[in-house]
Amino acid sequence: MRLFFRFVLVFILFTACCTTERNCKPFQTGSYSFYTVVDGDTLSSRFVRNDSIEIDYFFATPDTANIRWVSDCECIVTKRNPLTFQEAKAVQMKILSTFEDGYIFEYNLVGDRSNVQRGRVKREME
Secondary structure (H helix, E strand, O other), rough: OOOHHHHHHHHHHHHHOOOOOOOHHHHHOOEEEEEEEOOOOEEEEEEEOOEEEEEEOOOOOEEEEEEEEOOOOEEEEEEEEOOOOOHHHOOEEEEEEEOOOOEEEEEEEEHHHHHHHHEEEOOOOO
């Protein structure tokens, strides 16, 4: 029985010190740079977000999307004027960890967990 309690104590101590910080609320608005790796290439874009709209500048072309926060750390992004059926699909985003000037997140098409991607966002100085 003592061995069991020791195991539980070690498990609690181990998991308590290894939790990642997720203070997502400050990242729901602002200007950001986004970085991700696609086929070995690092791609970047810039976006500006308020409480319900996100404007993305990818290769200097603006694209507006509606953003709906499901929780402090999860949202659904839907393009306002999609040009293709693929663009019309909503994207689910989940912030995994936060740090002083950005966060790491995962994203996928809503309902398609088979193709989850990760990216890193850095807050731009305003």
